Amino acid sequence: MIHLSRAVNVIAVVLFASVLVSFGPSASSVAQEQGSRPVVVADVKGAIGVGTTLLLEEALAVARRREAELLVLQIDTPGGLVSATREVIQKILASRIPIAVYVSPSGARAASAGTYIAYAAHVSAMAPGTHLGAATPISLGPARPTAPGQPPPRQPNQPADNAPSSAAERKVLNDAISYLKSLAQLRGRNVDWAEKAVRDAATLTADEALKAGVVDFVAKDLSGLLRQIDGREVQTAVGARRLVVRNAIVVPVEPTWKTQIISTLTNPNIAFILLMIGFYGIIFEFWSPGLTGPGVVGGISLLVALMALSTMPVSYAGAALLLLGLVLMVGEAFAPGVGILGIGGVVAFTLGALFLFDPSGSDIDLVVALPVVLSATLTSALLLIGFLGFLARVRRKAVVTGAEELLSLSGRVVKWGEQDGQVLIHGEIWAAKSAHPLVPGQRVLVAERQGLTLIVYPSEERS
Secondary structure, three states, X not given: OHHHHHHHHHHHHHHHHHHHHHHOOOHHHHHHHOOOOOEEEEEEEOOEOHHHHHHHHHHHHHHHHOOXXXXXXXXXXXXXXXXXXXXXXXXXXXXXXXXXXXXXXOOOEXXXXXXXXXXXXXXXXXXXXXXXXXXXXXXXXXXXXXOOOOOOOOOOOOOOOOOOOOHHHHHHHHHHHHHHHHHHHHHOOOHHHHHHHHHOOOEEXXXXXXXXXXXXXXXXXXXXXXXXXXXXXXXXXXXXXXXXOOOOOEEEEOOOHHHHHHHHHOOHHHHHHHHHHHHHHHHHHXXXXXXXXXXXXXXXXXXXXXXXXXXXXXXXXXXXXXXXHHHHHHHHHHOOOOOHHHHHHHHHHHHHHHOOEOHHHEOOOOOOOHHHHHHHHHHHHHHHHHHHHHHHHHHHOOOOOOHHHHOOOEEEEEEEOOOEEEEEEOOEEEEEEOOOOOOOOOEEEEEEEEOOEEEEEEHHHOO
């Protein structure tokens, strides 16, 4: 009986423990509380563009696949394309995984487009020695510096409130202000300073941004940031979420080869150079059909350049000037004159290259570098005016070799019948025919060659 009672007690204890385990926290929950879910980190460097949106998509895919607790974007950017910035923000707002923007390392900045992205993030942080702001659209021109506490200087014919004078400028400015203020209201950040960042191109250091309520944290490094935000509750697209990241494993995301190639091709200088190579290749292929090489290289370069330019705000006026310049320089190569076409082509080409991109589509100064413009202009002038002009002059010269050498040459009749005979041309005796009566010793000119027979006529009858 004693052994039986002990067995019953053991069974009861085991059952009771099983009930406690079933109602207690699961293994996955405990692991989650200990921060076993990783934190995915992606570096956003340089201008915001198509490559940035692809990198964000790749980072979000990794975060979903790894069931990450948080995605951290370490940014250092001067700004970027308006369309790409809005696409990045839309992805952040629609993300089910919390996204933190960390302006890092020290010396980095989140200027212009970076400020919008920092405002849109679920968590916004900066490293010491960084700054953000200056979110005025570049199409409105550079901000006018002012002394601390003093209003901006009033410009001629400008309203007293320092607002842009034209309706188009006011529309662009008010749209940018409303966009950033809406992000500030959504994330509970400083709304008033958001307007100053756009209207007055205001900037803040890391400590100033923290005091002003523009960012949530200032952290020296990523591990320090994760310790600070551990336990913070954020609102995602699917509701509130409490972050458990203190001991999380950090998973870095490197851009794929596709993203790296697209980021390189969408550089304005690279796209412009490819465009020029495409133009040169097509022009020389049409001039010398059958070479194949210039046409293949030019066609591929032109298509790649057009693909890259389609992602950037191209000015139609700038593109038209560029094309006009090329046409005028080609015309100078074939039209004899004093160089008016060539000079006009160089001027139009240079202006087209300088104004190829529309400033309203970007919040940074998106232009082709001046050395690239000057080099392309000089190369175009040398190739199109110099080289093509040389080829045109060569083609206009009389042929002095081969079968065509005999045409219009003078000779003497050696022997003649009724309509055919032999003539001495250039020290050689040729079979000849003529519709004119000829006699031996008479001077003749070659009109045509048919195989090994020359068609001749008396030289005195040449019109």
